[in-house]
Amino acid sequence: MPVAASAIYFLNLRGDVLINRLYRDDVGGNMVDAFRMHILQTKELGTCPVRQIGGCSFFYMRISNVYIVIVVSSNANVACAFKFVVEAVNLFKSYFGGAFDEDAIRNNFVLIYELLDEIMDFGYPQNLSPEILKLYITQEGVRSPFSSKATDKPIPNATLQVTGAVGWRREGLMYKKNEVFLDIVESVNLLMSSKGSVLRCDVTGKVLMKCFLSGMPDLKLGLNDKIGLEKESQLKSRPTKSGKTIELDDVTFHQCVNLTRFNSEKTLSFVPPDGEFELMKYRITEGVNLPFRVLPTIKELGRTRIEVNVKVKSVFGAKMFALGVVVKIPVPKQTAKTSFQVTSGRAKYNASIDCIVWKIRKFPGQTEPTLSAEVELISTMTEKKSWTRPPIQMEFQVPMFTASGLRVRFLKVWEKSGYNTVEWVRYITKGGSYEIRS
Known part of the structure; x- marks a missing residue:
């Protein structure tokens, strides 16, 4: 079940309401008084961020010197509620120049109310992408939402951007030099006994990209992961010769990745956002190459x-x-x-x-x-x-070393204009919790 929030409150550390928005009439306007009395005044903030008071649930989170409280009258998805709060704060920071605190809220009442009306409808979360919202919600004094190296063309119809399949990228981007930078960054964690036996070992990794590409390109990325190579071998009806295969665990993707094509082809197909973003995260527990x-x-x-x-x-x-x-x-x-x-x-x-x-x-x-x-x-x-x-x-x-052995097999870029691209691939392994007992 989604959030279905009845109200959202922004409070300072004293419990004073800075700004609030009621989305449903199933809770009273004084619900924040119950929160203030049972939570703030009793100093029980650190025990649990979800509290049941009367017939309502309170989900709260502290960001800087502000408490954000979501009031729900029915059963709701707690993870979805906190995800909404995190994304909303990131949205506010993008409008406020990177700051989110009590002063930023007091200085942007009108803008916050406008954003709250857009990002939640009758208590249900909507689009929270700063790139999309900045296409049609502008405010005097806010920095340009597209201050990148691209040469801007007129902004297309915002409705098409919101309802289209590519909500994270706008049309009309043009670059003199089309480049893609791909970094595989890994942290290796180790606990070794005094006798030299490995007690715990794993690798957490990220695939980071920075794209400066014109138009609406379609990218395809192939890695030497086990699932992808097995699928490729089946399609070609012969064994693959791509070297070591890697078994990835706990993989999460950026929203731009086409999951349908990934499930069928086991390669990453996506239309990338403009600029820098995190394409995927993963973890590996077997076959770690200790540096x-x-x-x-x-x-x-x-x-x-x-x-x-x-x-x-x-x-x-x-x-x-x-x-x-x-x-x-x-x-x-x-x-x-x-x-x-x-x-x-x-x-x-x-x-x-x-x-x-x-x-x-x-x-x-x-x-x-x-x-x-x-x-x-x-x-x-x-x-x-x-x-x-x-x-x-x-x-x-x-x-240029990966503890997991993960490698990029290919990175292809297609765009209808057929321009040439320059692709850069780098690897780096860092020490996470790397400990050896003596």
């Missing part, structure tokens, strides 16, 4: 001395390199003095985080730099508990 192996050896020599040896091996190709590598090696709080040697980069003791911080600006592939350190501790009679060793942590970026 680094960390081999630590930490020996406690009595109560006042620790010997630390850490070797970091880059597993990726010799022609590749990582940037901004940081290895944080924990030491006890009572550390008095450290001395160390490194075969690459620089290291220093950071007392504020109780770590030896080893930094390597440029880390080539297939190399094994090492760090050797001696740590002297302050001897205390009161300290009886043994040192609980926190895990070693790593930060890094590896250009």
Whole structure:
């Protein structure tokens, strides 16, 4: 069931109503008083964002110094309600120059009322796309909704844009140079035991695009994911030879992706929005290529001395390199003095985080730099508990490497005018929660 909101309220931190809109007559105008009395004054905001008071449900969210409250008199989809709030705030920010707070609301009462009438009809959410709404809801002092590199042509009929199949892109865009930038950005998460066995490992990734294309182009993107290659093999009646196949989990797409064609062809077909957007997100838990192996050896020599040896091996190709590598090696709080040697980069003791911080600006592939350190501790009679060793942590970026092995097999652009395009594809893997127990 959709939201079917009876009312929406915008309150400041004191509970004063800044602006509100009643969509149905099934709730009284004083419902916000019940919310203020039962929620704000009792300081129970942090317990649950959904509350039942009397015969109504209250869905509330705090954005900056404003509470947004949706009142519903019947059973409703909670996720849809919060999704509506998030999208509405993004819409307001696009009109207010990126700001959304109490001052922005007070300065834009008329505009907010106009937007509230457009984005919700009788309590049901409607189109919340800033690109579409800005075609026919304009306000003096608002920045141009299409301040990109494109050369604008007259804006077409807004009704066609709202009711058409491509609501995220307007017609009439023209570029002197038609370019597509595609980035596959991955974060690899690892928890490894002190014996070298992997306890937890996964990759979260995004496919980011930036399109500067004229007209209404149709793009087709093929990846080396398992489902897509199996479908292609069936269509060609012969095995595919595209190399390693990847099994993607928890995939979500931008609204521009044609899901019908994806289900039949297993390739991504879409008419892209103008400019930068996130095409898809995914997660991978099997067959992860770890960019680094960390081999630590930490020996406690009595109560006042620790010997630390850490070797970091880059597993990726010799022609590749990582940037901004940081290895944080924990030491006890009572550390008095450290001395160390490194075969690459620089290291220093950071007392504020109780770590030896080893930094390597440029880390080539297939190399094994090492760090050797001696740590002297302050001897205390009161300290009886043994040192609980926190895990070693790593930060890094590896250009042109994907921990999942995901690759772009093809990227094709069709447009009725037949212009030529330039496609750029980049890969980068970053360190997420990359931890090794010592």
